[in-house]
Amino acid sequence: MDISKVAVxxxxxxxxGIAQVCAQVGCSVTxxxxxxxxxxxxLAGIDRFLAKGVARGKVTEEVKAETLARIAASSDQDAAVTGVDLVIEAAPESLKLKREIFTRVAAKAxxxxxxxxxxxxxxxxxxxxGNDAAGRIVGMHFFNPVPLMKLLELVVGNETAPATTDAVRAFGMRLGKEVITVRDAPGFASSRLGICIAMEAIRMVEEGVASPEDIDRAMIFGYGHPMGPLKLTDLVGCDVRLAIADHLADSLDAPHFTPPALLRQMVADGRLGKKSGQGFYSWE
Ligand SMILES: NC(=O)c1ccc[n+]([C@@H]2O[C@H](COP(=O)([O-])OP(=O)(O)OC[C@H]3O[C@@H](n4cnc5c(N)ncnc54)[C@H](O)[C@@H]3O)[C@@H](O)[C@H]2O)c1
Incomplete structure (x- = not known):
């Protein structure tokens, strides 16, 4: 399937980030x-991201201009999905909201x-x-920052048609991503592994096993991770990771997903990581 028009x-x-990478491979994006x-x-965020790329010599002025010219901002959802080949939803993480969005999109796209x-x-x-378009609905789980992170995790729902998965796999490869395909299991592959390591790291801080810096260094220098699990938790947001851990603890019968009291306390105190200035590290 030839994907040339995308709505994000x-x-x-x-x-x-998703709009940027789609435009960079030549798609027209709303x-x-x-x-x-x-x-x-x-749109302004994409402009800034590309401007940094130009300053670092990673992107030319020409590519920046061409990319931006392919993206149009819109506040009309029905118009945005008219005539497109692919819709990628990146609205807040709420089941109710996403179900409403997909019902409306299925009627208009x-x-x-x-x-x-x-x-x-x-x-x-x-x-x-219950969506008439269930066979065409699939997970495309990108990572932050989208233009830089290589992984694209495809999540295949119970009703997702094989042709849908094949088409998004091909598109993901066109975006230059490393594509993995997973069943619709709680936490998929990436979050389940990432949360498991993070919860254990937080439990170790709680138990005074080592400092956050040293726990992170264990994974960086011992296992070749580019960043330790505690710094990553600060970047993603302690609240975001707590919500995912609660969800996994509820859905999978495995005690290692239960969030440590320390994490719950940090979120209650507003220590959310980088976005609040304080988490396992100080970001001031
Ligand atoms: N932030 C991450 O690291 C990350 C990584 C992978 C996946 N995700 C997922 O991506 C999604 C978006 O996350 P984000 O971090 O970009 O959130 P965000 O809060 O930065 O952006 C969400 C945007 O959706 C808009 N929005 C609100 N209601 C909407 C609606 N009805 N229709 C369309 N847009 C609407 C908001 O105005 C906001 O601009 C979530 O499902 C999240 O779980 C996030």
Whole structure:
């Protein structure tokens, strides 16, 4: 399937990055958000990201201009999905919201369009449940920052058609991503592994086994991880990781996903990581 027109729904951290990588491979992209200011903010973020790339000599001025010219900001969801080949939803992580979005998109997007969600933890099969387009609904789980992170995790729902998975796999490879395919199991592959390591690292801080710095250094220098699990938790957000850990603890009968009291306390105190200035590290 030839994908040339893409709509990205949600112009936040992930949506902006997804719109950028799609435009960089030549797609014409509509970046939708609930109001003009949010959609324009997403577009401005892409401009800034590409400008940094130009300053570092990674992107030419010409590529930057061409990429930006392919992206249009919009606050009209129905118009955004009209005539597209692929919709990628990157709205907030709420099952109710995503189900509503997919119902409306299924009614307005062309009958051939693939409808993907960038959810990091919600079951694809529940997002697609009762949707007439369930065979065309699939998970495309990108990583932050999207233009730099190589992984694309495809999540195959109970009703996702093989042709849908094949088409998004080909598109992911066109984006230059390393594509993995996983069943619609809680936490998929990436979050389940990442959360497991992070919860254990936090338990070790709680028990005074070692400092956050040394626990992170264990994974960096002993296992070749580019970043330790505690710094990564600060970057992702302690609240975000707590929510995913709670979800996994509920869905999988495995005690190692139970969030340590320390994490719960940090979130209650507003120590959310980089975004609040304080987490396992100080970010001031
Ligand atoms: N941040 C990450 O590291 C990360 C990584 C992988 C996946 N995800 C997933 O990507 C999705 C988006 O996360 P994010 O970090 O970009 O969030 P974000 O808060 O940065 O952006 C979400 C955007 O969606 C917009 N929005 C609100 N209601 C909407 C609607 N009805 N339709 C369309 N857009 C709407 C918001 O205005 C906001 O701009 C979530 O499902 C999240 O779990 C996030």
């Amino acid at each position: 729904l949600g112009a936040g951290t992930m949506g902006a 970046l939708f958000d609930i109001d003009d200011a949010s959609a324009e903010r997403g 062309p009958a051939h369009a693939i409808l993907a969600t960038n959810t990091s933890s919600l079951p694809i099969s529940q997002i697609a449940e």
